[in-house]
Amino acid sequence: MLYATQPYIITSRQIERGQQKISQTExxxxxxxxxxxxxxxxxxxxxxxxxxxxxxxxNYGFFYLHTIRGVFAYVVTSSPHDFIDAYKKIK
Structure with missing residues (x-):
C-alpha cells in the first residue's frame, strides 16, 4: 500500500556543441x-x-533520507512534511 509520494528534481548538465545544456526531470x-x-x-x-x-x-529545499547506506539528498520544490509524518507513523 502506498502511504505517501514526494516529488523531487534531478538536474543534469551536458555540453552540446560547446554550450552547456541544463535539464531538470521530476x-x-x-x-x-x-x-x-x-x-x-x-x-x-x-x-x-x-x-x-x-x-x-x-523555491528549493533539500530532503535528506538517512539510511544505513548513508545520507541521500534530494532537491524538492514542495514541503516534504506530509511524507516525513507518514514515515514517522509507520516507523
Missing part, C-alpha cells in the same frame, strides 16, 4: 509500509534511520 519518492523507492534506489524501511528537510530558498 521524479518521485514513494513510501510504502515496508520500503522507500526512488528513481534509482530502493530502501527497506528497516534500513531507514530518519528523514529531514532543510529549506534553501523560497
Amino acid at each position: 521524479e518521485y519518492l514513494h513510501l510504502y509500509q515496508d520500503k522507500v523507492i526512488t528513481a534509482s534506489h530502493e530502501f527497506q524501511i528497516i534500513e531507514v534511520h530518519d528523514m529531514s528537510f532543510r529549506l534553501l530558498s523560497a
Whole structure:
C-alpha cells in the first residue's frame, strides 16, 4: 500500500556543441509500509534511520533520507512534511 509520494528534481548538465545544456526531470519518492523507492534506489524501511528537510530558498529545499547506506539528498520544490509524518507513523 502506498502511504505517501514526494516529488523531487534531478538536474543534469551536458555540453552540446560547446554550450552547456541544463535539464531538470521530476521524479518521485514513494513510501510504502515496508520500503522507500526512488528513481534509482530502493530502501527497506528497516534500513531507514530518519528523514529531514532543510529549506534553501523560497523555491528549493533539500530532503535528506538517512539510511544505513548513508545520507541521500534530494532537491524538492514542495514541503516534504506530509511524507516525513507518514514515515514517522509507520516507523
